[in-house]
Amino acid sequence: MSYLLHIDSSSLGEASISRQVAQSFLDGWHGEVVHRDLAAAPVPHISAAGITARATDPAQHTDEQAAAAAIQDTLIEEFLGAGAYLFTVPMYNLTMPSVFKAWLDQIIVFGRTVKRGSPSQVAGRPAVVISARGGSYGPGAPRYGLDYVVPVLEALLGHEDMFGLDVTTVIPELTMAPHETALAALLPMHEASMAGAHHRARVLAGKLADVTSAAA
Ligand SMILES: Cc1cc2nc3c(=O)[nH]c(=O)nc-3n(C[C@H](O)[C@H](O)[C@H](O)COP(=O)(O)O)c2cc1C
Numbered sequence: 001m002s003y004l005l006h007i008d009s010s011s012l013g014e015a016s017i018s019r020q021v022a023q024s025f026l027d028g029w030h031g032e033v034v035h036r037d038l039a040a041a042p043v044p045h046i047s048a049a050g051i052t053a054r055a056t057d058p059a060q061h062t063d064e065q066a067a068a069a070a071i072q073d074t075l076i077e078e079f080l081g082a083g084a085y086l087f088t089v090p091m092y093n094l095t096m097p098s099v100f101k102a103w104l105d106q107i108i109v110f111g112r113t114v115k116r117g118s119p120s121q122v123a124g125r126p127a128v129v130i131s132a133r134g135g136s137y138g139p140g141a142p143r144y145g146l147d148y149v150v151p152v153l154e155a156l157l158g159h160e161d162m163f164g165l166d167v168t169t170v171i172p173e174l175t176m177a178p179h180e181t182a183l184a185a186l187l188p189m190h191e192a193s194m195a196g197a198h199h200r201a202r203v204l205a206g207k208l209a210d211v212t213s214a215a216a
Pocket of ligand 1 (some may be wrong): 010015017019091092093094132134176
């Protein structure tokens with residue numbers, strides 16, 4: 001059976017709430033896991049050599065293009081080989097951590113991993129995105145509409161013209177409530193959100209295990 005590709009991007013290591021919720025998922029997952037920690041080992045930003053290598057015959061690559069292409073090939077192979085995905089992508093300044101965007105820019109290659117009008121090789125595979133944030137961005141919140149993490153990831157990972165993954169999101173919110181007195185009144189909402197996120201992660205692990213073993 002193929003593996004779960006687990007990618008972390010919070011800089012906070014074990015203190016990361018996204019990572020802690022991911023652990024609840026992993027506690028219920030018994031298959032093989034390939035783990036990549038983008039905060040501990042960031043992948044390079046896409047370079048001119050990396051972009052031009054995509055449209056150049058490998059036999060004609062410069063040394064720089066060959067090195068950049070080798071990084072893309074490794075990351076793409078790892079991504080395409082997975083049967084399911086677990087991504088931890090917290091909110092940093094309303095969007096995703098730059099290390100995660102750098103990884104996406106390496107693996108989204110039009111004409112190769114993503115083809116307009118035809119499903120990608122990974123279409124339909126399940127993906128769980130866990131995205132902790134200090135505030136709240138749901139309906140009714142003052143910052144509703146300012147979440148540029150989850151909608152962007154749903155488009156890049158889930159849209160049928162992109163990877164077409166079957167994306168489910170888990171959003172532990174108000175994580176700054178225990179640390180900011182101005183948010184103290186929201187502590188019960190934060191605690192409910194945390195309990196819900198851990199529960200949802202455990203349930204999703206069971207569901208994904210069933211889906212991937214049925215597909216194997
Ligand atoms: C660089 C940085 C930027 C942040 N920007 C936001 C933000 O725009 N909105 C927000 O609600 N929280 C923001 N936060 C708070 C984090 O989203 C919050 O601490 C969350 O729990 C981080 O996820 P993690 O615990 O998985 O690391 C930011 C935190 C950092 C370190």
